[in-house]
Amino acid sequence: TLMFQEEKKGDGAVVDEEHGTLEESPKTLQAIKDIVFGKCIISWLLLAMPASLCAVHFHWSDTAIFWLNFFAMIPLAAILGDFTEEVALHTNQVTGGLINASFGNAIEVIVAIQALLADEIRVVQAAMLGSIFSNLLLVLGSCFFFGGLYYKEQRFNSTAATASMGLLALSSIALVLPTPFASYHDLNDEHVLIVSRVAALFLIFMYAQLLVFQLKTHVSIFNPPDGEEEEELASMSLLVACLGLLTVTLLVTIFSEYLVGSIEGFTEASGISRTFVGIVIIPIVGNAVEHVSAVSVALKNKMDLAMGIAVGSSTQISLFVVPLTVLCGWVLGKEMTLNFPHFEITLYVLSVFTVSVLLSSSSCNW
Numbered sequence: 001t002l003m004f005q006e007e008k009k010g011d012g013a014v015v016d017e018e019h020g021t022l023e024e025s026p027k028t029l030q031a032i033k034d035i036v037f038g039k040c041i042i043s044w045l046l047l048a049m050p051a052s053l054c055a056v057h058f059h060w061s062d063t064a065i066f067w068l069n070f071f072a073m074i075p076l077a078a079i080l081g082d083f084t085e086e087v088a089l090h091t092n093q094v095t096g097g098l099i100n101a102s103f104g105n106a107i108e109v110i111v112a113i114q115a116l117l118a119d120e121i122r123v124v125q126a127a128m129l130g131s132i133f134s135n136l137l138l139v140l141g142s143c144f145f146f147g148g149l150y151y152k153e154q155r156f157n158s159t160a161a162t163a164s165m166g167l168l169a170l171s172s173i174a175l176v177l178p179t180p181f182a183s184y185h186d187l188n189d190e191h192v193l194i195v196s197r198v199a200a201l202f203l204i205f206m207y208a209q210l211l212v213f214q215l216k217t218h219v220s221i222f223n224p225p226d227g228e229e230e231e232e233l234a235s236m237s238l239l240v241a242c243l244g245l246l247t248v249t250l251l252v253t254i255f256s257e258y259l260v261g262s263i264e265g266f267t268e269a270s271g272i273s274r275t276f277v278g279i280v281i282i283p284i285v286g287n288a289v290e291h292v293s294a295v296s297v298a299l300k301n302k303m304d305l306a307m308g309i310a311v312g313s314s315t316q317i318s319l320f321v322v323p324l325t326v327l328c329g330w331v332l333g334k335e336m337t338l339n340f341p342h343f344e345i346t347l348y349v350l351s352v353f354t355v356s357v358l359l360s361s362s363s364c365n366w
Helices: 026-038 041-057 060-087 093-103 108-115 121-150 157-175 178-184 189-218 240-260 265-271 276-300 302-330 342-358
Strands: 003-007 012-021
Touching: 003 041, 026 041, 026 240, 041 060, 041 240, 060 093, 060 108, 060 240, 060 265, 093 265, 108 121, 108 240, 108 302, 121 276, 121 302, 121 342, 157 189, 157 302, 157 342, 178 189, 189 302, 240 265, 240 302, 265 276, 276 302
Parallel strands: none
Antiparallel strands: 003 012
16 A cells, blocks of 8 residues: 655645655555464464354354353454554544544443343343453552562552542442332332433443543643653554454454353353353453553553553443443343342442542552
8 A cells, every 4th residue: 555645846746755654565464463463372362263163153062162252252352452543543632532432342342232132131230340340459459569569659640540430439329329229119120220221321421521521621631641651653554454443343243142142051051150250251351451451561660551441441331331231221122220239339339439548649559
């Protein structure tokens, strides 16, 4: 692909090859190869894709289908993130931030919709809270611990962290509301659905405000300090990046359907509950690579980036993905509500409270 720049000089237009950009096919192919196969151990998990197709076609056990599709989804999540970054690099800062925010939790959204279609509402609810727990407790705690082993004290942007935690606390109100209403006032499912859907609309509205706050009105607060973020250049054309993003999204949709379809047989054969599958196992699919990235930047003393991954992802899930599943259930005619089990809501509120206390200062240690 030859992209050139025309500069008008005098009365004519001349092609300025010196200032143009030459993007040859081998360069694009190499970039795609690096994205797909350049992740060492994770890339080897791509072998699970043909194996999972065989498992489905030849009707292997649900346990085999579940684990093969589980491992196949991990590298796909990483590849999806890379193509999202490539698309964002072709836009300005605001649009790029919006693209990253929208596709940052695409795996969770796709799996949740597939589970809704399969009437696995308990799995959807557990998976949403599981993603928040893994980011807010496991990832953030790992960043503090491993970063603290190398640095006596690390500092981060407390203003950005406080803003995110405030919104997480707000989301906890929306999650708490339907539960006592249903328990203490003997409300039927219809009333709980109404409360959940109204709460979901308000959460989506708050998420829209967060995007404006982060990407428009208070950009300087959320920008990493000098040295934490290096300027990147796109390694492929916008068309190639969009095609790659579309292709991987379709693959994720296919394999997530197989994964969700095997949950019932897997839980019956293994004795593992649907709640455990949702809270512990499924969040690993979308967050494994993200977890490694967060700890890696924490080891380099780039705590603002680590906080952006851990706390930022939790905020996106609670304000965007969770209410989106409720609204998708509304469209699909599924009774997806915010009426979570009491024990899980208690854990959520305690987690938000604990992390808020830890992030009240702008420093951390192991």
